[in-house]
Amino acid sequence: MTDYLLYKLILVAAIFGITLLIAMYSTYFERKVAAFIQDRVGPDRAGPFGILQPLADGVKFFMKEEIIPNVSNKTLFILGPCIAMITALMAGVVIPWGGSLEINGVQYSLQIADINIGILYIFAVVSIGVYGIMIGGWASNNKFSLLGAIRASAQMISYELAMGLSIIALIMVTGTLSMKEIAAMQGGGVGSDWNMWHIVYQPVGFMIFIICAFAECNRMPFDLPETETELVGGYHTEYSSMKLGFYLFAEYINMFTSSAVMATLFFGGYNFPFMNDLGLSQNAITIIGTIGLFIKIFFFIFFFMWIRWTLPRFRYDQLMNLGWKGLIPLAILNLVITGVVMILLD
Amino acid sequence: MESLSGRSKVVVKKEMTFSERIYLPAILGGALITLRHLFRRKSTIKYPEKKREFSDVWRGQHVLKRDDKGAERCTACGLCAVSCPAEAITMTAAERKKDEEHLYREERYASKYEINMLRCIFCGLCEEACPKEAIFLTDRLVPTEFQREDFIYGKDKLVEPVDQRIDVTKRQTPDVLEFKKNKRFAHNK
8 A cells, every 4th residue: 555655656746747847848948949930049048058048937936026916816816826737737647648667566557547537537627727817817906817817718618618529529439538548549559450549530630629729728829818919918917926937837737738638639648659569578668658658748849839939819709710610510520420430330 | 093003903802712711721831931940040149159240331439540650640620529410529629738749640639539429329420520530430339338427438438549559441441542532522631
């Protein structure tokens, strides 16, 4: 029992640390990608190639004066970033970060909790995430913040529908809600047992999912809750110091988590081609698989940034049109076609 | 109506095609453009380590030249102050003493010569007006200061030191000298 607890604790701590580290370096990476796309060099003063920049930014966030507006609701003002941060970190629990390691004859799975409704859990947690933004925006008692918060909640609710519908089509294919089983189903890929990644079966579903993921993470081209040009800073206009840091951090953690979810659901998770044909030991396969998963995640994070520096922001009515008139009907159509094809194949 | 300039375009409001309406091909095209920029050569010049070369005719901080023997060329005629559109130049004239021949070239010299670098617009008219080829704009930058008073440069900062002359050949090219020989500039002699 203590062994089990210890193993889970180490796993939790490791994933917590890695998540924070990646979120930290995403900020650096984002600035670098932005700079490169705009033919600049980006931050390069703190350490070689500026790799200490996130540390400098972190120290800056901690040292800055913390301002809580007099007219704000102080409890909720502090609660906002806390919720955003906690929910962002919670989603990583059900993601299978790898197969299982065998140490001294005991199997240690690289997943914190394999709950049989993993996907529903992620959706639930991500939905709570919008409360962080809403509470923060409302408690600031500022018009810009409130507008940002309203936009955030409207946008998230609209896009969650299409996202859920696109996932239902995937679940019809897999027949399970457990993240671990979904990942395991794609095992092998090209090679001995021709289990294709789910992107092959659900390309439209993936397209809808990734568009909705952009909206859920408040990323360009759907970053209407923040819109610097219109709403100053949107829901975090009044925030300063580490509370602002928490909001920004939560955004990057969300990006990391949704990249992980996309990689797991549609791109084989920790599986890689020919994994069972190379004659590797189980531990080696697990380690390579985890590295592979992170490569996939990094690609998606890069994709998020790439799109951000390519597309301009959607207008609010365009956003709603796309969500309600474009993506939801398309997702329903995808659902129907998936069902029909499945019945025909049976 | 017929176009007079021939440059007007007829705008047709046509329905978007299906591929245009679903955005995705256009988004892909845009993404490819940004991807290409990702690998382009960066146009940044890393400033403190690497400085960009000045143009030959760059107009920076002024210098008051000395002649070959090290005597100041300026005679405090005031033409530079008159020509200055920003009224940045002031000076006080004085008469040369007996034992000061090695310091000042002519009998009259500027005992005080000040340029307010905050007023100066670096147009170079002072240089053009100067009949004695005493003032030139150089390729040096005016450094930043914390106090406004520090931007009023006196003779201590403007006159070139005897042992480290400031090169103005880039601005005093043969072309310029030839140009100044023009009758209109006969007073420059």
